[in-house]
Amino acid sequence: MAAPSLNIPAIETVLESLRRGQRQLARNPRAAVDAAVRQLLSLGRVREERPARETYRIDDLARASNVTVRNIRAYQERGLLHPPRREGRVAIFDDSHLSRLKIITSMLERGYTSGHITEMLTAWESGRDLADVLGLESALVPPRLEDAPVTMTLAQVRELTLDKESLQLYIDAGLIEVKGAKALVRRPELLRSFAEMRGFGMPTTALIKLHSEVAMAVDDISRALVNEAVRQVGDRFLNVTDPSVAEVGELVATLTRFRELAMGAVVGTLGESLERTIEDLLAGYLSLAVTPAEDDQVG
Structure with missing residues (x-):
């Protein structure tokens, strides 16, 4: 091909x-x-x-x-x-x-x-x-990345991170890199989500810990997807000692398309899983709310 x-x-x-x-x-x-x-x-x-x-x-x-x-x-x-x-x-x-x-x-x-x-x-x-x-x-x-890095002024970064302690935590986590009067924010949409979650009472330390755990899990998913793809079709590309330009082009095209397909599949699966998890949580919460007390139950 x-x-x-x-x-x-x-x-x-x-x-x-x-x-x-x-x-x-x-x-x-x-x-x-x-x-x-x-x-x-x-x-x-x-x-x-x-x-x-x-x-x-x-x-x-x-x-x-x-x-x-x-x-x-x-x-x-x-x-x-x-x-x-x-x-x-x-x-x-x-x-x-x-x-x-x-x-x-x-x-x-x-x-x-x-x-x-x-x-x-x-x-x-x-x-x-x-x-x-x-x-x-x-x-x-x-x-194209959904959450591409953005360079901001320090004032914009402070507004995004809400306080000095959170800013330092994001810097330590590698999500922000300060360079003079500017800062490179590697995941601006993620930090905006964190700011909103903090409004619900989640501390920044918990958010960063959660992000780290999710990132490791996603890395495992990525390795599983790519390793399986290599097992199935890798022989066409990886057993070549001196690849031609056409072979490199085919590999780039295949990996680029695979990335798009894998992202669509994983996002869809994650959405379905979150929906089930939230529904189960809400169902359990409501079942407790509607369970009649012992005195109200018919003997």
Whole structure:
């Protein structure tokens, strides 16, 4: 089975960059491989033939990318955006800059900090341009998370966590990472649910303990699902010593679809289980409420 929905040239470039990135692999092999995995799972549809690169002055680039001139210059200063070509005193940008700006904007919207983005860009410096790796913006289709990380101001975080003690507990649990005047909230919807649960009288310590227990149980479920899938169909992918681009593409497509199917199945099963559990609890509670007292029972 082929993987027609994937960008084969981009997959090939990711693999080649990983093979050629010996410096990154030697220094931090897990990070390099993880970065390649994230890029592979982000590749979506087939890219059309790329036209000749267009060129832009900085004002034109700002209009095309919906990024202000001020931010473009700031990205250049931070090393996020590679230098433009110079024609005299005029800076000339091209569609590789436009593509990278779209990537930077997308990652910022998904909660990455500039530091994270710099690390990811640097990881691919030994290979081709990141715009080529990702196949321009047409290949930038990241997996959507229901509770994706968000960067907030400290004031917003304090409002979300309700008090200083809870904030510290969330930081200790790895749910929040404070960075100067900002904070990365890894599960904002979860913390909003916690805030509402606290309104019912549940302390933050109990909520975090419950979250940890549920997370471990969900990890067990994930391993069971994936391990069974590997047992059933893994031979098609995992017994290959030198996989072709097409085989990697098929594996990425299969795993991406499996993730969607498994999430639907687990969410449905969890919903049904919660419904039964709540119904049983309520039935038991009501049965106690309507049981007649001994004096009222007919002898």
